[in-house]
Amino acid sequence: MSLPLVSSNSSRLFLPLLLLAVTMALYSPIASFIEHNRGFSVNLPYFLFGSSLVLTHLFKQGRIAMVALAMIAAYTVIQTRLQTPLSTGTTLLELSILAFLLPVSCTLPFLFRDTKLFSRGVAAFIFILLIFASWSSLILTHFYTGGFDSFGQDLLYSVDTLSKLPVVLVLYCLAMTGIGGIFVLNYNRSIDVVIYSSVLLSSATFSFFHVPYISCMLFSLSGALMVIYLISTTYYMAFNDRLTNIPGRRALELDIKHMGRKFTIAMLDIDYFKKFNDTYGHETGDDVLKLVASRMQMLSGNAKIYRYGGEEFTILFKGKTTKECKRDLEELREEIQHYEMVLRDTSARPDKASDGAARRGISNKTKSVNVTISIGAADSRTTRDPEAVMKLADNALYKAKEQGRNRVVFSR
Numbered sequence: 001m002s003l004p005l006v007s008s009n010s011s012r013l014f015l016p017l018l019l020l021a022v023t024m025a026l027y028s029p030i031a032s033f034i035e036h037n038r039g040f041s042v043n044l045p046y047f048l049f050g051s052s053l054v055l056t057h058l059f060k061q062g063r064i065a066m067v068a069l070a071m072i073a074a075y076t077v078i079q080t081r082l083q084t085p086l087s088t089g090t091t092l093l094e095l096s097i098l099a100f101l102l103p104v105s106c107t108l109p110f111l112f113r114d115t116k117l118f119s120r121g122v123a124a125f126i127f128i129l130l131i132f133a134s135w136s137s138l139i140l141t142h143f144y145t146g147g148f149d150s151f152g153q154d155l156l157y158s159v160d161t162l163s164k165l166p167v168v169l170v171l172y173c174l175a176m177t178g179i180g181g182i183f184v185l186n187y188n189r190s191i192d193v194v195i196y197s198s199v200l201l202s203s204a205t206f207s208f209f210h211v212p213y214i215s216c217m218l219f220s221l222s223g224a225l226m227v228i229y230l231i232s233t234t235y236y237m238a239f240n241d242r243l244t245n246i247p248g249r250r251a252l253e254l255d256i257k258h259m260g261r262k263f264t265i266a267m268l269d270i271d272y273f274k275k276f277n278d279t280y281g282h283e284t285g286d287d288v289l290k291l292v293a294s295r296m297q298m299l300s301g302n303a304k305i306y307r308y309g310g311e312e313f314t315i316l317f318k319g320k321t322t323k324e325c326k327r328d329l330e331e332l333r334e335e336i337q338h339y340e341m342v343l344r345d346t347s348a349r350p351d352k353a354s355d356g357a358a359r360r361g362i363s364n365k366t367k368s369v370n371v372t373i374s375i376g377a378a379d380s381r382t383t384r385d386p387e388a389v390m391k392l393a394d395n396a397l398y399k400a401k402e403q404g405r406n407r408v409v410f411s412r
Helices: 009-025 027-036 038-058 062-081 091-111 120-144 167-186 190-207 214-239 249-258 273-280 282-296 322-337 353-358 386-402
Strands: 263-270 303-309 312-318 341-344 366-369 373-379 408-410
Touching: 009 027, 009 167, 009 190, 009 214, 027 038, 027 214, 038 062, 038 214, 062 091, 062 120, 062 190, 062 214, 091 120, 091 167, 091 190, 167 190, 190 214, 214 249, 249 303, 249 312, 249 386, 263 273, 263 282, 263 322, 263 386, 273 282, 282 303, 282 312, 282 322, 282 341, 312 322, 322 373, 322 408, 373 386, 386 408
Parallel strands: 373 408
Antiparallel strands: 263 312, 263 373, 303 312, 341 366
């Protein structure tokens, strides 16, 4: 069970770009709507980012809350100070300062740990925003006193047909957006995509700031995406197993209802897991669970894997009989059987960091262990009721245990 629209690396990278392109293509009707519903439209970003803050508080997503606070602050500056033509007063200078500071503010949460909304980390981030505001005030004061009269104009060169923003800032915004995109492709965490979409859409706002209602449009889009990604995060937390990073039992219960007419269900259990846990400790036991899950993810044949509970896993094969799945299951069993898992001698680990530095270069004692799995499988030839097929697979797993473990048994 997944949400591919907002979960895969590529979709998270291209979805904000696609929505930006659609927004610009439909600019005229959107601008007309905003014109006729100005009160609602202008306040929509506040509502969306405010909703995001509520969700971050409920699900302890403090770093996303920081991005929301930065976007609220930037949008407030736009609405209160930048509603005059760019050619008048300090409007262009203030826009340039904002275009420089907002991408930095949005990426700063990378330096913090994820925590709840009301925390020292969020308070420290707000303090940094206040420092940025004070610095901006000093820049404007320096400008009023003629402090920039001798400043090189080459740095402030702009191509008016494309953007009123200086070219150097446009390139800077593109670079910051690109960095965010790299994080999405490499890590694909919720914080990565929130920062990427916020920097992308705010940078587009600054670059095309001369276009009427552009800030209202794109900041609303940014807020909507933030809400979507937060909901996606809560969905992931509810349906995925946090330890193994694969779908859990709740996802299985939903997916098993849509198996079709031809399918196979396999139940998998780690042999002697309790004894292994007692001998080597729970941390090593967790590593074993992660190992098995990672090997299962390499299964071919359009297999879907789930952690059923404890040391037990479930595999669903749509459109396949047990005969067609036999090779895949046997290869999985053999691969795990022959995989050597290295255990470090943590008892020899020094308590002090200085002792650890003194021992650097001296290898710790290691020990290799192997784990095995037992698998029971059944298909829909006997019955098309998925729950009944799962029960048959569970019985086959029990037989595999009785017959000596480390084997695949198929229900007949």
